[in-house]
Amino acid sequence: MISMNLRLELLRDQKMHHHPHQLPPYEAMGLYEQPKPRFIFKMPRVVPNQKSKYESDELFRRLSRESEVRYTGYRGRAIDERRMRFVTDCRKGYAELSFVPTGTNLQLYFNANHNPYAQEQECDFDKEHGKVHLRSNFIMNGVCVRFRGWLDLERLDGVACLDFDEGRALQEDAQLAEQIESYNQRMADSKRMYTPPQEAMLRGPGPGPGPGPVPGAPMGW
Numbered sequence: 220m221i222s223m224n225l226r227l228e229l230l231r232d233q234k235m236h237h238h239p240h241q242l243p244p245y246e247a248m249g250l251y252e253q254p255k256p257r258f259i260f261k262m263p264r265v266v267p268n269q270k271s272k273y274e275s276d277e278l279f280r281r282l283s284r285e286s287e288v289r290y291t292g293y294r295g296r297a298i299d300e301r302r303m304r305f306v307t308d309c310r311k312g313y314a315e316l317s318f319v320p321t322g323t324n325l326q327l328y329f330n331a332n333h334n335p336y337a338q339e340q341e342c343d344f345d346k347e348h349g350k351v352h353l354r355s356n357f358i359m360n361g362v363c364v365r366f367r368g369w370l371d372l373e374r375l376d377g378v379a380c381l382d383f384d385e386g387r388a389l390q391e392d393a394q395l396a397e398q399i400e401s402y403n404q405r406m407a408d409s410k411r412m413y414t415p416p417q418e419a420m421l422r423g424p425g426p427g428p429g430p431g432p433v434p435g436a437p438m439g440w
Contacts, residue, residue: 266361363387
């Protein structure tokens with residue numbers, strides 16, 4: 220009876236200390252592969268052919284025509300407070316606007332510092348009485364564009380459009396080409412580093428007893 224109880228205790232201890240999902244060290248080592256280099260490819264800021272997309276995309280075609288825009292900031296506030304905040308935001312260098320026909324909302328950023336030597340002001344309260352003229356360059360859906368328009372300071376609405384920014388597009392295209400070239404070069408270098416050289420496959424098992432050099436191999440092997 221004592222012997223039977225001892226065997227039951229031993230079996231219970233084995234079950235309590237047994238981990239079915241834990242592999243022995245020599246088995247677990249086989250699950251890991253040699254680490255390989257990781258190359259992070261940043262998401263491109265622009266599409267490969269910006270001008271073609273700007274001219275063919277339906278949204279850009281509609282936004283390229285002058286249409287109604289409205290100030291969308293602080294919608295729940297009184298109109299007097301919204302007028303004050305709109306002017307304050309513009310002088311700080313940003314504005315929340317929306318193209319009414321398409322419902323396209325934009326967060327514009329521009330240079331609000333009045334430079335007397337600049338040909339065109341990005342935020343101009345002096346060009347036309349009771350209005351502010353705004354210009355802002357940004358990337359939308361992978362295309363470099365320029366917001367150009369004005370808003371009435373009383374009604375907080377106006378007219379604007381999006382033009383294709385060809386100068387900025389050329390700069391972004393050059394950066395994209397450099398980015399792709401750098402990525403391709405790193406991938407080629409990685410393949411050369413981690414692909415076994417052809418010579419090692421032709422040498423055979425190495426020095427010692429065994430087959431001799433590969434027929435036709437160059438001298439000095």
